[in-house]
Amino acid sequence: MNTADTAHNEGPSAFAQAAELELRHVSKRYAGQREPAIGDLSFTVPAGEVCVLVGPSGSGKTTTMRLINRMIPISGGDILLGGRSVLTRDPKELRREIGYVIQQIGLFPHQTVDENIATVPRLLGWPKERVSARVHELLELIDLDPEEMRDRYPAQLSGGQRQRVGVARALAADPPLMLMDEPFGAIDPINRTRLQDEFLGLQEKVKKTVVFVTHDIDEAIKMGDRIAILREGGVLAQYDTPREILTHPADDFVAQFVGADRGLKRLALTRLSELKLIEPNGRRADASDGAQRVPVQTSVRDALSIMLSANGDPLTVVDDDGRVEGLFTLGLVEQLLADDAAAPPPGDGSAQAEAQPASQGRPV
Amino acid sequence: MALAPLIAAGPVIAAATEPVIPNYAAQSSSCEIHNDLFCGSWVSHNWGPVLWPALRDHILLALVAVGIGFVIAMALALAAHRFGWVERPTTAVTTILYTIPSLALFELLAAPVGLNVYSAEIALVSYTLLILFRNILAGLRSVPTEVLDAADGMGMSRGQALVRVELPLALPSIVAGLRIAIVTIIALTTVVYVIYNHGLGVPIHTALGEGPFKTELIAAGGLAIVLALFADGLLVAIQRLLTPWARARTG
Numbered sequence: 001m002n003t004a005d006t007a008h009n010e011g012p013s014a015f016a017q018a019a020e021l022e023l024r025h026v027s028k029r030y031a032g033q034r035e036p037a038i039g040d041l042s043f044t045v046p047a048g049e050v051c052v053l054v055g056p057s058g059s060g061k062t063t064t065m066r067l068i069n070r071m072i073p074i075s076g077g078d079i080l081l082g083g084r085s086v087l088t089r090d091p092k093e094l095r096r097e098i099g100y101v102i103q104q105i106g107l108f109p110h111q112t113v114d115e116n117i118a119t120v121p122r123l124l125g126w127p128k129e130r131v132s133a134r135v136h137e138l139l140e141l142i143d144l145d146p147e148e149m150r151d152r153y154p155a156q157l158s159g160g161q162r163q164r165v166g167v168a169r170a171l172a173a174d175p176p177l178m179l180m181d182e183p184f185g186a187i188d189p190i191n192r193t194r195l196q197d198e199f200l201g202l203q204e205k206v207k208k209t210v211v212f213v214t215h216d217i218d219e220a221i222k223m224g225d226r227i228a229i230l231r232e233g234g235v236l237a238q239y240d241t242p243r244e245i246l247t248h249p250a251d252d253f254v255a256q257f258v259g260a261d262r263g264l265k266r267l268a269l270t271r272l273s274e275l276k277l278i279e280p281n282g283r284r285a286d287a288s289d290g291a292q293r294v295p296v297q298t299s300v301r302d303a304l305s306i307m308l309s310a311n312g313d314p315l316t317v318v319d320d321d322g323r324v325e326g327l328f329t330l331g332l333v334e335q336l337l338a339d340d341a342a343a344p345p346p347g348d349g350s351a352q353a354e355a356q357p358a359s360q361g362r363p364v
Numbered sequence: 365m366a367l368a369p370l371i372a373a374g375p376v377i378a379a380a381t382e383p384v385i386p387n388y389a390a391q392s393s394s395c396e397i398h399n400d401l402f403c404g405s406w407v408s409h410n411w412g413p414v415l416w417p418a419l420r421d422h423i424l425l426a427l428v429a430v431g432i433g434f435v436i437a438m439a440l441a442l443a444a445h446r447f448g449w450v451e452r453p454t455t456a457v458t459t460i461l462y463t464i465p466s467l468a469l470f471e472l473l474a475a476p477v478g479l480n481v482y483s484a485e486i487a488l489v490s491y492t493l494l495i496l497f498r499n500i501l502a503g504l505r506s507v508p509t510e511v512l513d514a515a516d517g518m519g520m521s522r523g524q525a526l527v528r529v530e531l532p533l534a535l536p537s538i539v540a541g542l543r544i545a546i547v548t549i550i551a552l553t554t555v556v557y558v559i560y561n562h563g564l565g566v567p568i569h570t571a572l573g574e575g576p577f578k579t580e581l582i583a584a585g586g587l588a589i590v591l592a593l594f595a596d597g598l599l600v601a602i603q604r605l606l607t608p609w610a611r612a613r614t615g
Contacts, residue, residue, distance in 0.1 A: 106514030
């Protein structure tokens, strides 16, 4: 099918496309309202990254997303997808190039899984065989057995399966950009975590540019390569990596929004495998020493929690085969927090943010 | 006048011993002579000359009425779906039409249109409109907003969304309207004979003058009932065929 045009792409050849998204001084004003719904929004999402839009209700997250595929007309500024203004595009053509996932999923109840996923390829007039092959490929990608699932109707799927079909449908025509509006918002917490993990695994393969809307800061930290925190009136409070936002919140609003436990949240971003663990120091760290064992993939936050319930004793970190990698101690946590705090603050070019000063809502 | 036959058809309780069906050349069967409750031989003798033509005309009258009514109601419902203001006046007019007593409507139409198939169909069509319009519009409006949002967000045009998403999902409600309409119209077509001497109303009317001989009334009335039930069943079957997803449930 399509040719891979990025060297780092390890996934199937059909998932080669991703495009940079740039918002330039975007604003949205509704007739008869004094305050703009979106102030003066500028940020860039590099190709292949997940940008999470997060903020309280009324901050214009969904509006911003819908400005991108022109489901809501823009009032000012410009939006560039792959360097090309979306305003010059035919809205229907543009939307067929942008994957679209919403919280209620919106699968067509009268169409089978197969027909649902085939929606955009059919709109684009792909030949039958190509559509069929693509549906098969996508079902495998989302871990649904094509033979078993193809002919089912949405009513015959579980909530999680429906959500995955919704994602597959959005990916069908290999769009360079995906818009996801609270895609896991209506799923119970356990399945939600699983779907989040699945999506992150999927994103590893397809490497799309993703704009992901949520009101849940924990989900934002987990899913985002970058997070855009919006405040009321659609003003960008901070645009940065999750680690930077947790370490150096731009202002009180951001600090309050990410929560008082932002130190703990930061710990959740790091896995034990990324730490320089303490050498076992001659001790034979096997089952006989009584120390609690944790897998090396455990997050520092979870490890800390385990350690606290084990009276603060050091934990033995083991790899997949049960071999001892080292010891995890309270000192390592202190060290990690100190390192983060010492890291350079945002705005040094590492993030392509144009974070607005938090207090001002600019007139359009 | 058009109403004359009705009045002339006043109930006559004839003596049970007098045969109602003239016994020409002594050809009558015994059930005809004795006015049995139901006389099978009368039915078989009169199927060709009386009952079948009446049934055939009845089917045609009802089908044409529902067909034309459906086209008009669909156009009005699509207009109302797109332009909300269409709904009120359409509902008002079709409701008024629906409430006019059928005999009065026939009389009203007889003068300008004449005693013919046109006035018959105009009357019948006018009775389908309210039912069909309401059901089609309700069906179109029952499509979940998130489904429409997804269709829009994936780049379907209005027409594509209508044909591929809205109409299929409105189908159960549309068929429900068609079922009520066809059953109503099949019943109503039995009084069409007042202005247009066709359909099962003709033998039913004749039977009203046959006093104790009930076979024709039972046969013609029964045909109207069976026809209505058959049409209803056929629509249910068609709906099942066209909406396989409605039967698909978790399992």
